[in-house]
Amino acid sequence: MVDLDFAIEDVKVEKHSAAPLLLFALRVVNKTPELPVLNVMLNCQIRIEPTRRRYDGDEHDRLSDLFGEPSRWGETLRSLLWTHAGMATPAFGAACKVDLPVPCSYDFNIAATKYFHGLERGDVPLNFLFSGSIFYRDGEGRLQISQIAWTKDCAYRLPVSVWRDMMEHYYPHSLWLCLQRDAFEQLYRYRRRRGLPTFESALQELLDASAASAP
Known part of the structure; x- marks a missing residue:
């Protein structure tokens, strides 16, 4: 059975998309290279881990709408689901590197947008949880399908500056507010x-x- 590992190595802003889009450079390593991979139908849940960083200055006030008063943050700071992403990889042997596209919203009714906007500097601690199907050929050339182990994940710290640069590119000198x-x-x-x-x-x-x- 094929065993894969995952790592996010970098991130960049896609400048020519119809809506804000981040491209995470994802490295997929085949720990069983004797079984070449034909394709991976990859799903990814991306979570924000607020407890994995410090908060300074005005960040306490800017995030109070999301977490309440700082005195209660020991109870209210919890992992937040940001979004889901998916893609298909090309065939590879030992490893491959692909761009994982992650659409981003600037709607301030969404908790993730409030969190990103509330940070002044530093980075956003993220956790990528992977699932999906692996298509490969066994030692006798027969087509096989297996599932990515539910334990497969990786951490990445998204620079706040990348998020701000992206939103400034798509919404120059403005913010996006949804009203009833x-x-x-x-x-x-x-x-x-x-x-x-x-x-x-x-x-x-x-x-x-x-x-x-x-x-």
Whole structure:
């Protein structure tokens, strides 16, 4: 039976995608090279491990929306599911290196986006959990199929700077905010009545009015 190991060696931003996309350089090592691999239908669950890094400065405040007050982080900091990814590898003998594509969202209703945005520097501790099917030929040339062992995983620390560079490339000088339809219609109506040129100016006017009325 084929035995595979996995390691993430690097990451880069795909600059020519229709939506934000990271490409993780994945190295797949065949620990049984006498059984050449024809193809791997690979699935990957990617999790964020918040307890594997320190938090400084404004990060405590920026992450309070996600984890609550820092005094409670001993209870609230838990592993978070970020996303799932999948791909098919080419045939290989001892090892191969492929790009694992991971689509990224900038929706601030999603916990992972809040976490990435809340970090000022450093990196994001990730854990990649692998599963899927391995197609290979045995010693007599017969086609065989086996499953990737459920214990196969690897850790990688994604630089926060890579995430920020990606979002700046796809959303230059802006952030992406999703509103419920009724809230959007109210804001749109306010903007039209006030004759304001952009939604940003409508929000800024409302925020200034709220600040001025605050005790």
